[in-house]
Amino acid sequence: MRVMVLVKATKESEAGILPTEQAFAEMDRFNDELAKAGVIVSGDGLKPTSHGVRVAFDGEERTVTCGPFEAVGELVAGYWIWEVADMDEAVAWAKKCPNPMPGPSEIEIRPFYEPSDFA
Structure with a gap:
């Protein structure tokens, strides 16, 4: 199943404050894990609104x-599209994610409609 993983914006991200070099490095390692596992389809950060x-x-x-x-x-401050077996796998990956913001933050996971949903 495909899911969109939404990184919610914070006051800091809306102010254009970028993560630290360490935070970028941690996120790069996480994205590498996703890629090695064949989970990540795409993903990016978004500029402030x-x-x-x-x-x-x-x-x-x-x-x-x-x-x-x-x-x-x-x-939304950023997103990934993941290909996972089920929502449990998506949640397990999200729990491994480094905090995407320099303070409290939230990730939302939403499944895409699939052709079988319309059968």
Whole structure:
């Protein structure tokens, strides 16, 4: 099964504060483990929402709002796409992950719809 692993934003990530060299090194080691195990499909960090825009849809109308956006804990700072056997394996990998932020942080794991879901 494929899952998207979402790294939630923090005040620090939204301020553009990058992780320390040590944190980058720990994350590189973790990503190497994911690659060696054949789990990682892709992944990247995202710039703060001050660099982004949102497009809202209401019928034929479109409204563009430039960032930054509120509700920091609900925003995404990065992601991975993993190929795992099941949600238990995804959780096991997430528990091995170094803390992606310099303080309290959260990772959300969401499965993709698969063709079998529509059969």
